[in-house]
Amino acid sequence: MFSWQEYGRLKTTTPFKDLLREVRDKFEELGETHVEARDELSVDAKRYNGFGYDAKMLATLEEGENGEYDLKVRYELAPNALCILCLLFWPILLIVLLNGSSTKNRMRQDINGILEELEEKYGRGRRDE
Numbered sequence: 001m002f003s004w005q006e007y008g009r010l011k012t013t014t015p016f017k018d019l020l021r022e023v024r025d026k027f028e029e030l031g032e033t034h035v036e037a038r039d040e041l042s043v044d045a046k047r048y049n050g051f052g053y054d055a056k057m058l059a060t061l062e063e064g065e066n067g068e069y070d071l072k073v074r075y076e077l078a079p080n081a082l083c084i085l086c087l088l089f090w091p092i093l094l095i096v097l098l099n100g101s102s103t104k105n106r107m108r109q110d111i112n113g114i115l116e117e118l119e120e121k122y123g124r125g126r127r128d129e
Contacts, residue, residue: 010068016063019122027041029110030114048103051099052099054077058074059072075107077100
């Protein structure tokens with residue numbers, strides 16, 4: 001349905017694996033996490049699932065220069081079978097879309113809260129964007 005990204009930059013002398021463990025612990029607050037290939041964290045975000053859509057979340061920690069790390073969090077709401085069924089009854093589809101927008105805002109707030117906690121603890125790196 002829809003996909004978004006949030007970014008954080010951390011500056012620390014903490015080793016990569018320790019920092020990845022800390023990030024994983026923080027995201028455990030949102031759902032069960034699994035380490036995927038290339039040190040990506042998949043978050044089982046079932047608490048955000050709703051009528052007509054399923055929530056997915058993937059966090060990637062990338063090591064930069066001079067102790068800086070980029071933390072990218074991609075999150076999305078994907079339609080499920082109920083959403084496709086709602087296409088036949090478009091007024092219900094509008095309710096699904098409005099509910100999805102509310103869920104997206106909750107997800108963004110929760111993710112940004114975690115990113116801010118990590119940036120406070122480990123410092124904010126320079127943003128070159």
